[in-house]
Amino acid sequence: MIDAVGLRKVYRLKDREVVAMDGVDLTVSPGEVFGVVGQSGAGKSTLLRCVNLLERPTDGVVRVAGEELTALSGARLRAARRSIGMVHQHFALLSSRTVASNVAFPLEVAGVGRAERGRRVGELLELVGLSDKAKAHPAQLSGGQKQRVGIARALASRPKVLLSDEATSALDPETTASILELLRDLNRELGLTVLLITHEMDVIKRICDSAAIMERGVFRESGRVLDLLGTPGSLLARSLFPLPATDVPDAVAITYTRSYDEPLMSELTRRFDVDVNVLGGAVETVSGSSVGRLNVQVRGANREAALGYLAESGLLVEAAR
């Protein structure tokens, strides 16, 4: 749905050049939620703005829904942007307009008639659960409600793609959860493709099918979340499931990305006569799968065979750090 190849963005300042993005390839499949995570200054914002050409990449090609946006400009680019919704960190609502009128704004821009606008705004407000706030002004709403208005506005022109620029970063944890849930529901019910940027690992864990870790203008890692978690040395695994550093001898980090019916640990002690000691770790649901990452001390004469058995069973076994 979104295809970006070789994206570079260089800002020319008076005395020097700043490379904000240095060769990013991004592929977002239809109907998936793709999260780009990274520190501030990593280039996430630039990437997102290059997807709908709010910023024109210095090099590279962007295709959204088969249309090559980087080849467009002027009225044709504006028309293409209407099939891409965008949600903003600080909501970016028009304070002079009511909630209903904010949601109607993209429809006005697209030249939709008054009656049709009214009908569509009603639907959208219902979708985000704010029908009773239609006549309120943004200043009268809570942060979460403002973001719901922002989402309704982004969906007004029935986009195929939704870009989310740190949509939950200005919200408290509880509201964040409800907004993420809303995005996930919209993704499932409307088949909406979502590309989001965030600095919160938790967002990746909760709603993303695929993810990329961005650092200094490049993707360090990118792919389906479960695949990445099962990849040796994965940065994402370390970031989503940070394990405490350990200097315990014979410790290993094991990662599994599905639930197991057989009791692996007791199997280990029984079959290989090793001692197993769980040092730390976490088990959580990611992309609908039970994922765990544990630091485990395994000691005994048959240690190597025991670890081999775990690897054979589909677990990822790495040296603990």
Added chain:
Amino acid sequence: MTFFDELAERLPEMGPVLLLGTLDTVYMVLWATLFTIVFGLPLGVLLVTTDRGGLTPAPAVRAVLGAVVNVGRSLPFIVLMVAVLSLTRLLTGTTLGPTAAIVPLSIGAVPFFARLVETSLREVDRGVIEAAHAIGAPKATIVGKVLLPEALPGLIAGLVMTVVALISYSAMAGAIGAGGLGDIAIREGYQRFNDYYLWATVICLVVVVQLVQSLGDLLVRRFSHR
């Protein structure tokens, strides 16, 4: 008898003069306000949109406009009035009376108002403008439906300041033959040593300014949703 009792006693005699003077002042100020909006609002918008990072960056245009505004702002009004006399004659056929005064009043207020418009527009959240771009809004729509409505309370407040400044300018214009309350205060009050006229015009001016300010505050509240 106190001064103000005496003032009240002379009111029937001064009343018609004051009323005419007030009407002349209102006439000058209203027309000048209209021209100030017509020329000052677009000028203020251009100052913002032609700036670096604006909707239609044009550094050269912006530099010229900025210079023009600064020249207008740096002339004391009394000097400006005299300086534009020939233009005034060209446009109105005379350099005397309230109609003639509309020309220098407008020229004096346009740069003032343009700067206030510029300041108000700059306060509009950049995120909102970016959102409008993301929605696919053309530049004219962004100016008409985002920038101006979002800045409306500030624009009204700026207009009120401009009108009050115009009332004050109009009194100065009175000194060189524009008529109005300033003219009465100078001619009757100052030159003929008639304190009653002087104070009566002061009261009239205060009342007019107060009315303008109150109306403006009301409108700002009405349109402010922050």
